[in-house]
Amino acid sequence: MSRLSGKVAIVTGGARGMGEATVRGLVRDGARVLIADVLDEPGAALAQTLGDSAEFIHMDVTQKSAWDNAVAAARDMGNLQVLVNNAAIVMQKTIMETTEEDFMNIVRINQLGVFLGMQAVFETLKENGGGSIINVSSIDGLQSKNSLTAYSATKWAVRGMTKAAALEMGKYRIRVNSVHPGGIFTAMHGNEFMTQEQADNFYTHHALPRVGLPEEVAAVTVFLAGDEASYSTGSEFIADGGWHAGLVEDALPQL
Numbered sequence: 001m002s003r004l005s006g007k008v009a010i011v012t013g014g015a016r017g018m019g020e021a022t023v024r025g026l027v028r029d030g031a032r033v034l035i036a037d038v039l040d041e042p043g044a045a046l047a048q049t050l051g052d053s054a055e056f057i058h059m060d061v062t063q064k065s066a067w068d069n070a071v072a073a074a075r076d077m078g079n080l081q082v083l084v085n086n087a088a089i090v091m092q093k094t095i096m097e098t099t100e101e102d103f104m105n106i107v108r109i110n111q112l113g114v115f116l117g118m119q120a121v122f123e124t125l126k127e128n129g130g131g132s133i134i135n136v137s138s139i140d141g142l143q144s145k146n147s148l149t150a151y152s153a154t155k156w157a158v159r160g161m162t163k164a165a166a167l168e169m170g171k172y173r174i175r176v177n178s179v180h181p182g183g184i185f186t187a188m189h190g191n192e193f194m195t196q197e198q199a200d201n202f203y204t205h206h207a208l209p210r211v212g213l214p215e216e217v218a219a220v221t222v223f224l225a226g227d228e229a230s231y232s233t234g235s236e237f238i239a240d241g242g243w244h245a246g247l248v249e250d251a252l253p254q255l
């Protein structure tokens, strides 16, 4: 029996990038997955390639009614036990360029979306005897960069909400953890405009001097979805090539 067989998962932003890699990883381990995204064409195409193991639903994570529909669709697929709150957008603007509208737009998707998701699945996960919620934050939920005031605010919020929710939901055997990717080669990273080798050049001073791949983060999320992670909750799981540890200093002795 596969490690995730009998479990149904919702993956937001599952049509491409890290979401797609997570969908594929969950299915490989036996889960059935509801791919929830605003991108209809790639989302539906992905579901089709996965056959009976996946379905696609059009969903905007900022809408409470969309969450209700997604939970109902996932319940129809079986035993909903996993939610991956992965959908997000990024915006690179200085604090002075960021308008109130920009700020609230990113908050609605990256932060409110995660909050609504945790609320929407709670009763079902409780009814199903427990489950795992994985909230995708970022390296920018642990530190930040110039131009990321708004994005970083949402990713720190995701990290904080994860801990509060873990404390509230633990007694119902629901675990809630955050995942913190570093630079990962997806559309959000501009993979339509550069090669993987060019992307590697951004990370020459990192412990692992290269860009990360979606599958390398998905593996962490898939681990958290399963019962082997049964004693992990309220925690941060980092997959960033060592970025958060610090940077290699050229001026100092090296191996």
Ligand SMILES: NC(=O)c1ccc[n+]([C@@H]2O[C@H](COP(=O)([O-])OP(=O)(O)OC[C@H]3O[C@@H](n4cnc5c(N)ncnc54)[C@H](O)[C@@H]3O)[C@@H](O)[C@H]2O)c1
Pocket: 012, 013, 014, 015, 016, 017, 018, 019, 036, 037, 038, 039, 059, 060, 061, 062, 085, 086, 087, 088, 089, 109, 136, 137, 138, 139, 140, 180, 181, 182, 183, 184, 185, 186, 187, 188, 189
């Ligand atoms: N790529 C990176 O370097 C990186 C680094 C750290 C964290 N992250 C985080 O990883 C996650 C996945 O990012 P990615 O790199 O795969 O990006 P991506 O842009 O390739 O994928 C994001 C997905 O979210 C969907 N989405 C956006 N708004 C939505 C909405 N309102 N409702 C439903 N779906 C919506 C998009 O359509 C897309 O399919 C995000 O939470 C992102 O913040 C990415």
